[in-house]
Amino acid sequence: MFAKYRSVSLILRIIIGLVIGAALAVIFPKAAFIGVMGQLFVGALKGIAPVMVFFLILSAISAFREGGENHFGSVIELYLSATLLSAFAAVAASWLFPLKLNLPKSVKVAANAPKSLGKVIEDLLVNAVGNPLDAIVNANYLSILFWALLIGFMLRLASKQTRQTITEISDAIIKVAQLVIEFAPFGICGLIYTSISETGFASVAKYGQLVLLLVGTMAAVYLILYPLMVFVMTGQNPYPLTLWTLKVSGIPAFFTRSSAVNIPINLQACEDLGLNKESYAVSITLGGSANSGGAAITVSVMTLAACATLGIHVSFFLAVILCILTALAATGASGIAGGSLLIIPMAASIFGISNDIAMQVVGVGFIIGVIQDSVETAVNSASDLLFAAAAEWHDVQKATGKKVDIKAAVRNADHKQNNRVPVANAERA
Template sequence: MLKRWFEIALWKRVLGALVLGIIVGSLWGKGAESISLIGEIFLRLIRMVIVPLIFLTLISGVIAMGDPKKLGSIGIRTLSMYIGTTAVAITIGLIVATIISPGVGVDISGATPKETSDAKSLADILRGIIPENPIQAFADANVLAVIFFSLLFGIGILLAGEKGKPMANVFDSGAEVIIKVTGIVMEFAPFGVFALIAKVTGTQGVAALLGVVPFALSFVIAVLLQIFLVHGAIISFLLKLPPVRFFKGILDAQMVAFSTSSSSATLPVTISVAEHNLGIKPTIAGSVLPLGSTINMDGTAIYVGIAAIFSAQVFGIDLSFADYLLIAFSTTLVSIGTAGIPSASLFLLAAVLEPIGITPDNTALIVGFLFAFDRPLDMLRTVVNITGDLSVSSAVAKWEGELDEETFKAQPVE
């Protein structure tokens, strides 16, 4: 019986728990609050992994940039393009969310409006990014300080050269371990989602769940703009290549990305379509694409940006222009270390929500609420990420003289 349970894909189990939670909550009413402890345990598990996940995967991501194949002009162009497209993605997400206002009127069970941490000036926030005591930053879950220290530590490992390799191996191993730990936490998701949704439905009615619709709509619109407007423009105007042919050529990789929700799992297919359908030489495909699966997270940037606006609106926080800049800055930084696994983006929300004053408890509530509906959005996030990987690799290949344009313009290999 237990074996059959684990053979079912996690997203299917979560979806089933969501439906069951709605039914139980509707029938049980306020009595569903009696199982809220299960949901609270799930939220605590989420909070438990956030800081170590950011720390270990971010250092691992920085170390990945140090591969000699990724340095020089290829590395500079690749990093510039990846960071640039991520910055555009977060901007699009913020603009769309500001226009649609997905969090206005949404009532999340257990959320306390205005329950935020002490407001800080931009100067205080920027000052606080540099931790006086890194250990204290971990204890306080000061996510921006953890990010800063992680980036600095990763760069230090690279600069140490050969002597830094043992430490690099430790953090690569640590990143794999924390991803597995995160996977264990996610296995508890069906039970946590069931309890959380049952409580919401029982105390507020099914209508309370419709609050996710404007959020999802905002995300889908931003995703389409990023894929067709931004990456289409890169292919058409920057590279002077046919965008229709580009999108036909990468369809296989997009479909695998959509089904697996994992940039890492899609990598073999991504490299294959890059070489056979787009005419990208192996020297570029073999270096730019693995790096992209680690640091290029356009979909994550869009999602986290919209989630930040959504959260601020749920808790009645008025965002200033400085807050928008802070969201964009922190999202761009944290996307470097996003693990290429399903739903990893949700666990990084704390990096963006904490600086704008949302407490860890309320952050966990947002994560718990969105997790129940995350799978289809995560599938779209991965499609955006893979599209960006192939768009950037096409650009770098052309600039380096490593792109076979005849192959690019030919019919895709079936």
């Protein structure tokens, strides 16, 4: 039965789960046990992801070869450029379509937002050197990345047998993560059920213009700006890859609302594309923090909306400062749902907006988070995959002078995903 279940495309199974979850929310809005499937799915991914990322990086770095094709430079360049350009696009969209907010004074949110860029940088550095065991338990991916890199480099001095053991453990954990992903349709069924039955879209209606501006900007960035960047890097039609990453990575991320939770899905997609494991094992994890175009858009749009609401004039110079500040701060945004919203008070502070008012803006963000945070996470996660592939193919073309056939690579990856052999059959084979 499991083999027959897996014979259906994962994306098709997810869509079916989405439809069933929405229907159940309408028919049985009080059946809370249905939502438990979503909690179990997200909980399982959250549980396995930190361990998997640690051992994956450990394995990749310990097996690192001098002169190997790792593509880190191109990946980081794309991540940082995309985040900064996304912030500029958000400012342009806010100037073209200015809007004001209806601030809900009754909304209460946590008041632990960072108040300066220096504080953000300090927190990043402190978090990076945190206890490695605590980092795995609490999914602190900056710390996981830091310690896995250090230990991995030291393991290069270990025996071949030790490094091989690390690789085998990593492979086993990846198989566990892939098994969890197979149950994504049930998880998404539970997630969409909870979203519709508890929240619905009534609370979002009065903030419709803000939602449209945010979603429209994110869509324009992902479908126009990012493909243009990929075209510059590869010299080929970027849309086969762009649309494929949205389908494979963006759809699951939309419902989980967590870039960190989506890491196993992106790693599997990279493998299906035939990318270099030494590169994507680190770049996909790094993208969870360094590539935050969606977060930069959210912070910029909502900060400028607050300025419009309060009648604050935003000069070109201050807009540029906002973009740079937002891009830097967004790279430290948490990989969990709603992580980017707490950056808003820091961005608002450069316009003299008090923390009390800024936290009301954050409250608006939580109200529309059903849509805003879902789309933001889809953009962030899918672009991690998009830029990891574009960076590698750019470097390969530069080194060999031969272009990678993007259409063929995507077609082959689709074939692998649609015809994945069940684990038991694969082992027998």
